[in-house]
Amino acid sequence: MKVDSSHPSLESLPAAYACRIQNQSMISVSGDERRSYLQGQLTCDVNSLTETSLLVGAHCDAKGKVFSAFRLFEHAEQIMMLMSPESASASLQQLKKFAVFANAELQFADVQAVALAGDNIDEILSPLLPSLPDSEHPVSRYQALTIIKFDGHKSGYIIVGNDDELSTFVQGLNIPVYDNAIWTLLDVINGFPTLSNAAIEEYVPQMLNLQAINGISFTKGCYMGQETVARMKYLGKNKRAMFSLQGKTEHLVESSALLEKQLGDNWRRGGNMTNLYQADDGSLYVQAVLANDTDLNDIFRIKDLADTVLTQMPLPYDLDDK
Incomplete structure (x- = not known):
């Protein structure tokens, strides 16, 4: 398949398009005890997974810090976890340590993924498929x-x-x-957390908005890091959240760059980026963990880049705890 390597801005994307998701990795989990094993490791309720459902969740260390945030679904009689490659390496290493005590086998999946999006994508797909998955049943099969x-x-x-x-x-x-860069843009726009190496084991799930996208079950029982996650909810100790920002610059921005927040005539450290997409025209789309009381009118910039002004983009969900 011929791939366009240009990086258009959000506004210049066509009405229907595809993008390779090669900046993500998939972990496959097989074995008779795959559900019960993952149920004790992940923030989401794996026991609720069906052939037509999609779960969002996180895998944490014992202190509740996130190794990975993922989409979880069934494919070819296996459970698949789609996430950033850095997170996948960290999670796979940790999950394998405890899988030796259960009938569960974990490995990198030998499959590929492509995203289809755009305002007209349903119109293009509908004639080709028996039915399209919807919000109630978000997973379906075709051949x-x-x-x-x-x-x-x-x-x-x-x-x-x-x-x-x-x-x-x-x-x-x-x-x-x-x-795959377009998939980064979609994750930023849609407020789905994607972690680079620097962000692994830095944040609890609520700092990445997992509670807002149904990625945490507070009724499923114990799992790795559950005590910290519950404390954040019931004692109100979380002071950070993930936001999407947009701006423009003539400079190439590194994903490791720091953010500064404007305070009067001065600038102070404002937060850390977790994901970044830069279009060919210099448009920036940034995912970052900031103070959770960040105001819609707050101004940010990339540190040492005075020409960069970043403002908040609306998230597609409410940040209030569920």
């Missing part, structure tokens, strides 16, 4: 492919399968195919 609906300001579908089947299906749509 050997798994089709997953994702919601947000820019909704769409994730198609999972082997490379040949996936390429054949996408080529038949006759729409532009972008590289």
Whole structure:
């Protein structure tokens, strides 16, 4: 499949497009005890997973700090966890340590994923599929492919399968195919946490808005880090949250750059980026963990880049605890 390597701004994306999700990795979990094992490790209620459901969750260390935030679903009689490669490496290493005591096998999945999005994507897909997954049943099957609906300001579908089947299906749509950077843009716009190496084991799930996207079950019972996560909810100790920011600069921005917040005529450290997309025209779309009382009118910039003004983008969900 021919891939367009340009990085358009959000406003210049076409009405329907695909993007490779090669900046994400998948962990596959198989074995008779895969559900019960993951239930004791993850923040989401794995026991509620069905063939047509999609779960969001986090994998934490014993202190409640997040190794990974992921989308979890079934594919080819396995449970799949889709997340950033850095998070996948960290989570796989930790999950394997305890899997030796359960009939559960974890490994990197040998499948690929492509996202389909744009205002006209439903119109293009509907004639080709028996039915489209929806918000109530966000996962469906077509031949050997798994089709997953994702919601947000820019909704769409994730198609999972082997490379040949996936390429054949996408080529038949006759729409532009972008590289994986566009998936970063979609995650930023939709407020879905994606962690780089620097962010792993730095934040509890509520600092990444997992409670706002149904990524934490407070009724499922014990799991790794559960005590800290519960304390954050019931004692109100969380002081940070994840936000989406946008701006523009003529400079190339590194994902490790720090953010500064404007206070009068001065600038002070404002927070840390977790994800970044920079378009070819210099447009910036930043995901960052900031103080949870950040105001809509607060101004941020990339440290040492005076020309960069970053303002808040609306999130597609309410940050209040659930």
